[in-house]
Amino acid sequence: MKKFASTLCIAGVTLTILGVSPQSSYAHLDQIDLNENDPITAGWSAEAPYHSDKSTHLWIAKQAIEIMKTESNIEANKQAVDFLNYPQYKDLFSKGLYDADYNAEFNDGGTGIGGVFKGGWKSHFYDPDTKENYRGETNPTALTQGKKYFYES
Incomplete structure (x- = not known):
């Protein structure tokens, strides 16, 4: 996988x-x-x-x-x-x-290009070097969300 x-x-x-x-x-x-x-x-x-x-x-x-x-x-x-x-x-x-x-549950409040400026889709990104999303946050990231939904499944 x-x-x-x-x-x-x-x-x-x-x-x-x-x-x-x-x-x-x-x-x-x-x-x-x-x-x-x-x-x-x-x-x-x-x-x-x-x-x-x-x-x-x-x-x-x-x-x-x-x-x-x-x-x-x-x-x-x-x-x-x-x-x-x-x-x-x-x-x-x-x-x-x-x-x-x-879907707001998955897009972190982002719709349209303006959503990027509001932090939209930040949970879709993960930098393995910094362990952060594009906003410099360690949560939510693609890794934390991936783990979350894996354990929920």
Whole structure:
């Protein structure tokens, strides 16, 4: 599972750095510049939990899964791809990505780009060197939340 998580994260970061994004994407109405002059905001969203052409996080996850398919000589990748493509899990995975963005229980009060300034999504990040999230806090982090939900499951 550790190797799968690393592969998924690396794929997502790589695609983000390369500026690869869905051909068609939709942003929150409060994020769209009225003159449609803001390509960054208009190009990144997570509006539709089950449609990768309207959900950036789902699109990135699907691209990571495709990358993992090409590494099919690694048994852990084969198992992860099979698991991620299992029909019942696939919908739950998609909904989970959406919930992480829009459900207050998981987004730390962040919606829209303004949410970052309010500390939104801070529990989605963890720096193993500092053991902190991007706000310099040791709790919540991706590690503390991961442990929490692991023990609750």
